[in-house]
Amino acid sequence: MIDLGLARVTRLLGELGNPQNCYKAFHVAxxxxxxxxxxxxxxxxxYNGVRTGRFTSPFLINEEDAICxxxxxxxxxxxxxxxxxxxxLNIQKTIQATEFEREAATAFEVFRREKVEVAxxxxxxxxxxxxxxVLMKENVLCTAITKIAFDHEGFLGSSLTQxxxxxxxxxxxxxxxxxxxxxxxxxxxVVKSVADMKSSLLYTPVGxxxxxxxxxxxxxxxxxxxxxxxxxxxxxxxxxxxxxMIIEGLRNTTWPGxxxxxxxxxxxxxxxxxxxxxxxxxxxxxVQEHMRPKSPITWVVAFSKPCDDILAQLVxxxxxxxxxxxxxxxTMPWIKSLDPNNICESARxxxxxxxxxQVANIKDVYFNDNTVICxxxxxxxxxxx
Numbered sequence: 001m002i003d004l005g006l007a008r009v010t011r012l013l014g015e016l017g018n019p020q021n022c023y024k025a026f027h028v029a030x031x032x033x034x035x036x037x038x039x040x041x042x043x044x045x046x047y048n049g050v051r052t053g054r055f056t057s058p059f060l061i062n063e064e065d066a067i068c069x070x071x072x073x074x075x076x077x078x079x080x081x082x083x084x085x086x087x088x089l090n091i092q093k094t095i096q097a098t099e100f101e102r103e104a105a106t107a108f109e110v111f112r113r114e115k116v117e118v119a120x121x122x123x124x125x126x127x128x129x130x131x132x133x134v135l136m137k138e139n140v141l142c143t144a145i146t147k148i149a150f151d152h153e154g155f156l157g158s159s160l161t162q163x164x165x166x167x168x169x170x171x172x173x174x175x176x177x178x179x180x181x182x183x184x185x186x187x188x189x190v191v192k193s194v195a196d197m198k199s200s201l202l203y204t205p206v207g208x209x210x211x212x213x214x215x216x217x218x219x220x221x222x223x224x225x226x227x228x229x230x231x232x233x234x235x236x237x238x239x240x241x242x243x244x245m246i247i248e249g250l251r252n253t254t255w256p257g258x259x260x261x262x263x264x265x266x267x268x269x270x271x272x273x274x275x276x277x278x279x280x281x282x283x284x285x286x287v288q289e290h291m292r293p294k295s296p297i298t299w300v301v302a303f304s305k306p307c308d309d310i311l312a313q314l315v316x317x318x319x320x321x322x323x324x325x326x327x328x329x330x331t332m333p334w335i336k337s338l339d340p341n342n343i344c345e346s347a348r349x350x351x352x353x354x355x356x357x358q359v360a361n362i363k364d365v366y367f368n369d370n371t372v373i374c375x376x377x378x379x380x381x382x383x384x385x
Contacts, residue, residue: 003098004125004126004129004130004155005129006129006131006133006134008095008096008097008098008101009097009101009104009105009131009134010134011093011095012086012089012090012093012095012097012101012102012105013105013108013134015089015093015095016086016089016105016108016109019105019108019109019111019112020108020119020134020135020136020139021136021138021139022111022112023053023111023112023116023117023118023119023139024117024118024119024139024140024141025118025119025120025121025135025139025140025141026038026041026118026119026120026121026140026141026142026143026144026233026237027121027123027132027133027135027140027142027143027144027170027172028041028120028121028122028123028143028144028145028146029123029126029127029130029143029144029145029146029167029168029169029170030123030144030145030146030147030148030167030180031146031147031148031149031150031151031163031167031276031278032146032147032149032222032276032278032279032282033146033147033180033222033225033226033229034122034123034144034146035056035122035255035258036146036218036223036226036227036230036255036258037144037146037226037229037230037233038054038056038120038121038122039054039056039253039254039255040217040226040227040230040231040249040250040253041120041144041230041233041234042054042068042071042120043071043249043250043252043253043254044230044234044241044245044246044249044250044253045118045120045234045249046070046071046249046252047245047248047249047252048238048241048245048249050117050118051069051070051114051115051116051117051118052069052070052071052116052117052118052119052120053067053068053069053107053110053111053114053116053118053119053120054067054068054069054071054119054120055067055068055104055107055108055111055119055120055121055122055132056068056122057100057103057122057124058332058377058378059381060256060257060377060380060381060384061381061384061385062076063079063083063103063331064076064078064079066103066107067079067106067107067110069110069111069114069116071254074110074114078110078113079106079110082106082109082110082113083102083103083106085109086102086105086106086109087102090102098131099331099332100124100125100131101131103331104124104131104132105131107119107121118141121135123167123170125152125155125156126152126155126156126163126166126167126169127166127167127168127169127170128165128166128167128168128169128170129166129169130169130170132170133169133170135172136172137172137173137174137175140172140175141175141236141237142175142176142177142178142233142236142237143170143171143172143175143176143177143178143200144177144178144179144229144230144233145167145168145170145171145177145178145179145180145183145191145229146180146225146226146229147180147182147183147222147225147278148160148163148164148167148180148183148184148187149163149276149277149278149279150163150276150277150278151163151276151278160184160186160187161186161187161190164183164186164187164190164191165190165194167191168190168191168194168195169194171191171194171195171198171200172198172200173198173199173200174198174199174200175200176200176201176202176203176236176237177191177195177200177201177202177203178202178203178204178205178229178232178233178236179191179202179203179204179229180204180205180225180226180228180229181204181205181206181225181228182206182225188204203232203236205225205228205229205231205232206225206228207224207225207228208224208227208228208231209228209231209232211243212227212231212243212247212250216247216250216251217250217253218253218255218258218259219259219286220258220259220282220286221282221285221286222282222285227250230250231246231250234246234249256384257271257272257273257377257380257384258272258273259272259283259286260272264367264371265367267367267368267369267371268369269367269371269372269373270287270291270371270372270373271372271373271374271380271383272372272373272374273374273376273377273380274310274314274374274375275303275304275305275310275374275375275376275377276310277309277310277312277313280309280310280313280314280374281313283313283314283372283374284313284314287314287372291370291372292316294370295370296316296318296319296320296370297314297315297316297319297320297370297371297372298319298320298321298322298367298368298370298371298372299311299314299315299319299320299321299322299347299371299372299374300322300324300362300365300367300371300372300373300374301321301322301323301324301343301373301374301375301379302323302324302325302326302337302338302340302343302362302375302376302378302379303337303338303343303375303376304335304336304337304338304376304378305338306338306342307338307342307343307346307375308346308349310375311343311346311347311349311350312349312350314372314374315347315350315351316350316351317350317351317352318351318352318355319350319351319355320351320355320356320357321343321344321347321351321355321356321357322357322358322359322365323340323341323343323344323347323356323357323358323359324340324358324359324360324361324362324364324365324379325337325338325339325340325360325361326362326376326378326379326381326382327382329378335378337376337378340358340359341358343358344356344357344358361382362379362382362383363382
């Protein structure tokens with residue numbers, strides 16, 4: 001169940017003793033790129049000796065993967081111990097917190113028990129009413145807002161202005177904010193308006209700063225902006241960090257499931273979590289440059305929502321499309337895999353009908369050497385398992 005609001009999680013954290021107030025934090029929102037920015041920040045801090053907690057969502061393989069200390073997932077035992085305590089308190093006090101609210105509370109409590117100095121927190125959905133938006137201004141070093149695009153319109157609004165208003169809700173009074181300077185003008189206007197209202201010094205970087213190179217960051221043209229947001233955020237919060245210290249942290253960054261090459265038998269395939277049209281555009285750019293010159297692409301896809309706008313960005317005549325689905329998610333039963341028949345119907349608009357097929361499970365796919373797996377992080381979860 002998705003039920004945005006802060007009342008339940010605030011009460012739950014209060015019963016826990018407000019663990020989120022026991023360390024400093026970076027808070028990151030956005031539609032695309034926020035996971036990469038969180039990873040850059042966590043890597044830079046960890047490399048430079050800052051004991052760092054990291055909370056991201058959704059988890060990639062196991063629940064504990066979403067909560068890291070110094071870039072390493074916590075143990076299953078620690079996760080279960082804290083989650084059970086949080087769930088018990090939720091029941092005992094009849095708080096009725098949602099699953100994500102309890103996950104966020106678990107992360108905040110783990111970070112207190114593990115005595116982190118800084119927590120890097122990724123917003124789950126939106127920002128203003130997201131369960132992570134309980135961080136106090138006194139503890140937030142910097143907020144960051146990545147690329148904003150259409151996604152989750154049913155919860156955040158049907159216009160970019162409405163969506164940006166929700167994302168900008170993480171901006172804290174008097175706390176610096178870094179926003180991706182390549183956002184649409186209407187998005188930046190909203191962010192600037194909120195920043196001005198809250199007396200938050202706003203930075204809007206465009207491109208990597210002088211002295212930084214694409215060799216130091218993750219693959220993909222769009223990573224220039226994600227890295228720029230991370231570098232500016234760190235520079236604001238830790239002016240004592242030299243360029244060399246930051247670059248080494250960038251070089252050590254990993255972020256599974258985003259433009260990641262993996263070995264499947266004797267073939268290397270590209271996997272990416274692109275699940276909305278704007279992310280698909282960036283994936284298509286990468287594929288155009290690095291894969292299309294070789295041969296048509298085989299797309300292995302599953303989605304949790306209508307996919308026509310995504311496939312329109314990816315699939316070209318001559319490409320093959322293999323539609324599949326992912327299984328149910330115990331912690332998020334409301335998320336359902338789109339019927340592969342619906343995917344095939346959309347795919348036939350962009351490539352020959354004979355090139356469109358479906359399989360029941362991604363494990364049944366025979367991979368060639370020019371394959372991309374994308375459409376949902378939940379599909380990648382099944383692949384990695």
